[in-house]
Amino acid sequence: MSHEHIEVSSLFARFADLLDEARYDDIGTIYTDDVVVHSPQGGELRGIEEVKAFLHGSHVDGVRTQHLPTGVVVDVDGDRANASANQLTYFYREGEPPFRTGSVRVTWEAVRTSAGWRVREAWIAVVWIREGLATTAG
Numbered sequence: 001m002s003h004e005h006i007e008v009s010s011l012f013a014r015f016a017d018l019l020d021e022a023r024y025d026d027i028g029t030i031y032t033d034d035v036v037v038h039s040p041q042g043g044e045l046r047g048i049e050e051v052k053a054f055l056h057g058s059h060v061d062g063v064r065t066q067h068l069p070t071g072v073v074v075d076v077d078g079d080r081a082n083a084s085a086n087q088l089t090y091f092y093r094e095g096e097p098p099f100r101t102g103s104v105r106v107t108w109e110a111v112r113t114s115a116g117w118r119v120r121e122a123w124i125a126v127v128w129i130r131e132g133l134a135t136t137a138g
Contacts, residue, residue, distance in 0.1 A: 004076045007117045008110050012085045016067035024055035032111065032118045039124040066090040069106075079112040086127070102129040 015030045017023075028048050031037075037045040042054045072085040084107040091100040109121040 005074045008074045008081045008083050009072050012069035012072055016069050019067050020065050024052055027051055032120045037122045040126050062093055064092050081110040083108045100131055103127040
């Protein structure tokens with residue numbers, strides 16, 4: 001795996017950490033200033049400031065998340081890359097089991113910038129959502 005593949009792949013883990021730690025003002029370490037994000041919740045967000053405002057506005061006090069990216073696929077072509085991953089997300093309150101789980105498919109167009117690889121366009125598609133706790137039959 002090339003150095004470029006590793007750098008682009010690491011964006012998924014860095015993005016998950018940023019969301020889980022609610023460091024929304026750091027989104028510029030993942031996205032370009034002119035990013036376009038297509039998501040079921042936010043619609044089409046244009047530019048880093050609009051993304052920051054959406055993230056801050058959708059934050060719910062007391063609700064924590066744990067994002068687990070998996071199945072990362074990266075195709076690098078010079079200074080551009082296409083990347084995708086599944087992202088399983090747990091929603092919980094401190095010290096309690098998750099009250100919601102969900103999975104999305106994240107697809108990115110990334111570009112090499114002077115600050116490193118950044119996402120220029122993102123598509124987020126919900127795969128499934130489960131409300132409540134999973135139970136087992138006994």
